Amino acid sequence: MIPASFEYFAPGSVKEAIEMLSTYRDDVKLLAGGQSLVPLMKLRLAKPTYVIDLSRIADLNYIRPEDDTIRIGALATHAQVEQSELLKRDCPLLSQTAATIGDVQVRNQGTIGGSLAHADPAGDLPAAILAVEAEMKASGPSGERWIKAEDFFVGFLTSCLQPDEILTEIKVPASRGSKTAYLKAAQRASGFAVVGVAVRLELGKDGLCEEIAIGVTGVADKAYRATSVEKILKGSSLEAALVQRAAAEATRGVDPLEDINGSKDYRSHLARVYTVRAIQAAMAS
Ligand SMILES: Cc1cc2nc3c(=O)[nH]c(=O)nc-3n(C[C@H](O)[C@H](O)[C@H](O)COP(=O)(O)OP(=O)(O)OC[C@H]3O[C@@H](n4cnc5c(N)ncnc54)[C@H](O)[C@@H]3O)c2cc1C
Incomplete structure (x- = not known):
């Protein structure tokens, strides 16, 4: 289908884009890679009168180190995140996760900022962003603010x-010692996560689990941290029976979705199974 007609703007700076956004705020959409917005517009599920294309803002496309963090511009594509040597070394979970998104075309066009702002409950990156404890910078007319990943998805x-x-x-912490994995049961046609689990863990010299963070996507109306699982496993030896028992808590406090891709029970089952597998894969990484 063809989208409804709209007025198109291509600002050259964030400042200009914010001014346009403030002017047209009631009937406007930002456009990044277009991999989610354009299909919605073609289906006429989104019919903005004004579209502000961010893709000409060169200042928003980078992946660079800063102190003990890595800064990623919102326009960095999934392919850039997947292939970044810096991320592969210092925050591998993001590269591992980006590599599983859709297909090559989607990864070449889609952006990390678009994926997070879109907050698709089946999106892959939200799980990883939670597990690496990232922070997101929002820029608006009254300045900038940082938002913790756990507060970002509503x-x-x-x-x-x-x-x-x-x-x-x-902004993601650089952590070379982490063991990480992202595994998902993918929807066959699109690659979206029916259930996806991102794990980041750190083992102490004694082999015990010093730190563990688990992000889950696909299960609920938003990605979430599996804190009940983390609490059981932190400080433990991650021995197989305990991991199995802990993973049963992967949907604790969550109301699983039910749709054409799976029932509540199926999603809960997958969440448990993929939590175990992702922890095992992280330990073996
Ligand atoms: C065939 C296909 C398969 C896919 N498979 C997967 C998959 O397996 N896993 C997965 O996670 N995703 C998948 N996607 C979605 C893909 O990851 C999108 O790239 C992503 O969801 C949106 O990023 P975008 O840059 O394309 O954003 P756009 O589509 O341009 O924008 C999406 C939304 O975010 C807003 N937005 C964009 N950038 C910003 C910003 N910087 N600040 C504020 N708001 C912003 C827009 O206004 C819009 O509402 C798939 C898409 C397609 C078409």
Whole structure:
């Protein structure tokens, strides 16, 4: 289908984009890679009168180190995140996760900022962003603010960004000692996660689990941290029977989705199974 007609703007700076967003805030959409927005517009599920294309803002496309963090511009594509040597070395979970998104075309066009702002409950990157404890920078008319990953996703296709804010940067801690894995049961046609589990863990010299963070996507209306699982495993030897027992808590406090891709029970089952597998894969990494 063909989208409804709209007025197109291509600002050259974040400042200009924010001004446009503030001016047209009631009937405007930001466009990044277009991999989620354009299909919605073609189906006429989104019919914005104004579209602000961010893709000409060169300042928003980078992946660079800063102190003990890595800064990722919102326009960095999934392919750039997948292939970044810096991320592969210092925050491998993001590269591992980006590599599983859709197909080559989607990864070449889709951006990390678009994926996070879109807050698709079946999106892959939200799980990894939670597990690496990233922070997101929102830029708006009254300045910039940092938002913790755990506060960023609010509900179905909803982040905590205000209508006049742009997600401009993602900040992740650089952690060379981490063991990480992202595994998903993928929807066969699109690759989206029916259930996806991202794990980051650190083992002490005694072999015990000093740190563990688990992000889960696909299960609920938003990605979440499996804190009940983390609590059981932190400080343990991650021995197989305990991991199995802990993984049964992967949907604790969560109301699983039910749709054409799976029932509540199926998703809960997958969440348990993929939590075990992702922890095992992280330990073996
Ligand atoms: C065939 C296909 C398969 C796919 N498979 C997967 C998959 O397996 N896993 C997965 O996770 N995703 C998948 N996707 C979605 C893909 O990852 C998208 O790239 C991503 O969801 C959106 O990023 P984008 O840059 O294309 O954003 P756009 O589509 O341009 O924008 C998406 C939304 O975010 C808003 N937005 C964009 N950038 C910003 C910003 N910087 N600040 C504030 N708001 C912003 C837009 O206004 C819009 O509402 C698939 C898409 C397609 C078409």
